Each structure stands twice: as structure tokens, then as C-alpha cells.
Amino acid sequence: MENYEVLIVGAGPAGSTCARLLAEAGLSVLLIDRDRFPRDKPCAGWITPAVLETLHIDPQLYRRERLLQEIREFRTGAIYGSEVVTDYRRTVSYGIRRGEFDHFLLLRSTAPCILGEPVASLERRGGGWLVNGRIKARLVIGAGGHHCPVARALGAQPARESTITAMVAEYELQEEQLARYELPAGWTALSFTRDLKGYGWLLRKGKFLNIGLGSLAGGNLREQVLNFCAYHQGRGHLPAEALRHLQGHAYLPYRNGGGRRLVGDGALLIGDAAGVSYPESGEGILPAVESAVMAAQAVLRAAGDYRQEKLDHYPAAVAARFAGKGAGSGSFALPAAVNRLGAAAILSNGWLTRHLVLDRWFLHRGERALDLGCQPNPLAPLPSS
Template sequence: MADSEADVIVVGAGPAGATCARLLAQAGCSVVLVDRASFPRKKPCGGWVNAAAFDEFPELETLRKKSSPKKQLVDVPFHGLVFHKADMSAEAVYAPRQKLGYLVSRETFDAALVALAASRKRLVKVLQRFRVTGVDVREGSVCVRAADGRTAAGRLLVGADGAESTVAAVTGLRDSWAGDRQVVCLFKEIKVSPRTLDRLYGKQRKIHLAMQYGGLPGYAWAFPKHGTVSVGIGCRGDAGADLKSVYAAWVEHLIGAGLLPDAADVSRPTAAMAPAGGAIEDEGHVGKRTLLIGDAGGFVSAATGEGIYPAMRSARVAATCLTAALKADHPQDALMQFKFDWRQDFAEYIQMPNANLAFLLPLVYENAELCRRLARCYLFGENF
């Protein structure tokens, strides 16, 4: 007998896993939500969230409004996007009247989503520091084992444990992502006082991007938050890039443009990988009694590497399929529906735009309409 039992075991308590657990509980299903970390925990991430997430998931807006000054769900909203030429010789600004999204600390944001799921105490049990080392999928159940010997069993399993998913590997769904489906990043949250950030970026923040920076298939970014700026560079994993050199050049450009103080500590950036657009070409989301969501399933924007909002959308589709499977005579058929339902729901959002960006990008700095269209392509997944 397992130490913990429920209808569904969810491995990984990031935005995908925590959202899936909460929605399952909302539907009356019991859940054991496990994660190798203890929350709050640091998580490498640029930390921008599409404003649409707050419209589609009302609990986010409720949490934001209930936040205290010392415990904010979001750092700051942002109201515009600035495209920079790679040599910083020109820029194009998209700044409509409405709020475009939020910049968040994943440490705070993820902990809030876990707490929201855990608040349904009768149906959701959260197990932290539970590092999954084994998965046993049987005819009528699934059991996961942790490194410390603890076990959790359920009828169905969700892998929401990130780009290098243990669940995907041990169930045979996927060993790793191919290089052309990876975006590799080098970035750092650079501490800057809120007062200095207000002076450098204004109180109504804009995010800053340099597309194809350093000649790479990707972009450089600067996301000014409340007391930090997320600064980084990301490109396709098969590009063979020297990211350290490109990151250093981007930092120098930002300092020269007055977007970082001269004294900012830009040393020791963090490396990370995301399977950008991985879900589009990959069919390995459904296994025996198992679904993969979030980064584990490749639900990341192909154009931007955005992961939080697509992760939550994948969780919502999965929760519907899992709930149906728990009620079905043939649960595997209900799980297989996930392959079709997620594509209908948001495949268009995470696929590459239908445009030759290399040709159009130089025109963005001369044409306000092209700037608007590229910005909305980046921010909202709209076709160019």
C-alpha cells in the first residue's frame, strides 16, 4: 500500500502542475501533487505572463488583487514593448493604452499557485521534496516512488516536471528533446533599486527585445521588474552559439543605452533550456494512464519561449480529459482525446508565426503598423 493515494498523481508543482491539481479538485477529483523542491523556490525564468492568463484564469486576478505590499503575486505590469536593432542604433515602440501583461518572480508566483491548490485540503495533498526516481504503471493504477522511499499511488498520472521530465523518461514517452526543439538561454535577475528602475524605465514599464541579436536565431531581452531586471539571451539549441560572449555584449549594449547602471552585478548568469514549440511536432503527450503537460509536454511558444500561459492552458485541457477518464469505462480513450483537444484549443498560439521575420524585421523600425503586428505576434501569438 502506498504512503499517499488519490485519483490522480501530479508530478511537478509549477504553473502547469499546480493549475491541473486545482482544476481537478474543482471537478471533485482527489490529487496528490508532488515536487522535488520545497516552496517557495527559485526558478530560472524571464518571468513574463500574458495578460490573457489573468482573464482566462480568474483566480490569478483574485490573487493579484489580494496581494499585500510585502507579498505580491506580480512584480509590475508592463504597458509596452520596445524592439531594438541588434546594434542599438534604432528602436520601435509598441505602447497601446491597455496593459499587456505582468512581470513576475517565479519564486512568489509559483508558491502562490501551489498554495491555491493546497487550499482545497479535502482533495489536494501536496508533498514537497519528493524527487521521483521511479514510476510503475499497472493495468489499473500508477505508483510513483521518491528517492527517500515515499510512494504515492493513483489511477492516473500527470507529468508536469519540466523540460527534462523524469516522468517522460521513465515511462518511455521521451528521453530528451532534439536540439532544434530546444531554446537555450543564459540570463540573470540583476538587482537594481526600484527608484533607479523608475528612472531608467519609467513607472509604466516596457519590456525590451533585440530580435536575432548577435546574428542568432533568437532574441535578447531586458524585463524591468520591481527590484530586478531580467536580462538574457536565448536561441535555438542547434545554433552552436557562444552564449557567454553574446550575453556579455548585450549587457554592454544595455549599459551604453542607459538601461542598466554601470555598477550592476551582471556576473554568473544562469543557463536554462525550454522545448520551444516542442509540442507542435511531438506526439508523445499521452502514455498508458499518463499525460504530459507544461514544459514536460513541450507546451512552450515556438517564437518566444513563453511558457507560463501555455503551461496553464495545457493544464486546463488535461484536467478536462483526466476528469472524463476517471468516469469512463475505457479511461485510455478519454486520455487520448488530449492529443486532439489541446491542438484545437491553443496550437495556433504556440506555433511559429506565418511570416518571414528575417525579411520583415528591418521594416519594423520604419513602419508603425509592422511594429504593432510583430509586437502582438510576440505577446499574444497572433499571426503576423
């Protein structure tokens, strides 16, 4: 029998961040993931500088061995319509590759981990948990994404929830394609659907093209994505082979008071398992990391007493951090107030696009990064992949 204070299910950005913080604070933590790393993950790989800041990642060091594409301008507009170019003249976002990024975070965590084993059974035993029939833990932290088994144990019913669904393809341009490819590295376009419940994107990061579409509207997402890809193929922006790499996934946007139960006796959810992604943009990496930081702080504060009432600081901290972000708008792409103003008018106006759509809803400018609340060894020697 293996015995741990804390078992974290899922080694994505949420799980590995939380594991690192708890292990550095001296707790015995085990991280478990059904996949072996580096693993692929359907994602655009767009992050804001706040992600690096919160995680104390030095961009210069990170990019020595990994892709870190600077993004300085966005092209935005209604899908298949004309575009407004917003040039910030400095880096306001980055493009990463999820396989590299998640592996990097995992390697930085000093917690032991089991990879390639799914959590298949989770039994409440004597005030703690017995996992997969052999791992004992006093607290389980669910970081296993939308279908996380810990979320199910806390009552989540993923099939009944209203999710963001998204499909994406990441394609490596071949040498001969690179020679004649016209969009420069860092080129980023966001194309909002007519119902304003979603948007498509095309992003070039280094040698990679990332194209996809996400929506809260449900319906035939695959058809919408294929049409969007065909449009970019027609413009000469997308090689036909890229479509072979299309993958899809669903996850929950944050909803004030209407989301998942985040804590129970001896259990707590973070990241996509908790449903904390931003409703306006679908950005999930930053909220995953932030929820992991807040969870680690709540666990340390509970000081070994993991009854629900001792963990209740955590849902309160999550609500304080995420409340008001798109709450109640029901719209993925743009909040209700913007919706009423008329999407076409806003998306064709340079000032509104920059200050409302990009600064406020996508880049969260003016918000302070979360303090890790501990002294990490400035994220230790950078691990090699």
C-alpha cells in the same frame, strides 16, 4: 503505502493549476515537487493579461502582497540597433516574480503536496503506478518541465530535442542605485538577434531588473548573453553585479505533430513537459496553464478509465488550441513569413512592429482566454506567501 487517484509531478504553473482543478472536482490528487516553495525559477516573468484571466486572478488583490508590474509600452528592434517604441496607453502585459507567482498558485491549490522530494522511480504496476517505491496512483500527470520523468516514461529524449535555450538574470536594484537609475518601472525592450532565431530582453519591474536572451539557434548562448549584458552596461542600464545572477534553462516550443507524445496508458503531460510554449516569443506560462486546464477537463471526462484511448481528447484539444502558432517556421523570434519580408524592414516600421510582431506574435490579441470549465471559488481567499 499512500494511495491517490492522480499524482502530479511538478508544482509549477502547469502542475498546481491542474492539481487545483482536479481537487476541486473531488478527485484525490497528490502534487509532488523536488523543490521547496517558494522556489526560484529562471524566467523573465513576463505574462499577458490572459494568464490572470484564465486563472481568475484579480490584479488588484494579487498586487497587495506581490509584485505585479504593469507594462504599457515596448521598445523593439534588431539587437544593438535603433528601437521603435510602441505605446499602447494601457496595460497589455505584466511583470511578475516567478518565486512569488508559482508559490501563490501552489497555495491556492487545495491538493495535498510533498515538497523537496524528486520523483526518482516510476514503475507501472497492475494498471497504475508505483512512485518512489511508496506512492500509488492510477494516473500520473507529468508537469516536471523539460526533463520530467513522466515525459521520459512516455519516450521523450530531452537531450536529442531541438529546444529554446535561454539565460536570464534578475537583479534587485539597491537603494542608492534606485535613486539614480533612469529607466522607469515597466520599461521593456525586446532586441531580436540578426538570425531571427532569438531575442534579448531588458525589463524593469518594480525594484527588479530582468535581463536575458533566448534562442533556438543553439551555439554559444552564454557569449551572446554576456555581449548583450555588456551592451546594456555600456548604456548605463545594467549594474555589473547583475551578471552574477545569470542562470540558464532549455525548453521545447510547440510543434504541430512533431512534438512529444502527450498521453499513454495512465499518463499525460502538461506544460513544459509537453512542449507547448509559443515558438515566436518563448512564452511558456500561459500555454502551461492552458494545457493544465485542458488536461483536467480530459481527465474528468475519462471518468476513471485512464487507458490511452480515453485520454485522447487531450492531445486533440492541445492541437486545436496551439496548431498554427509558428508551426514549421523553425524560427524562435519571428515566423517564416515575417522572416522572408526582411526583419530589418519590419522591425524599423512602427505599424508592422505593433500589429504583426507585438499584437499577433507576442500578445495574441483577439484570442479568447480559455474557460476553466468549472466554477472555481473565484480563486478562493488570496493566500499569503
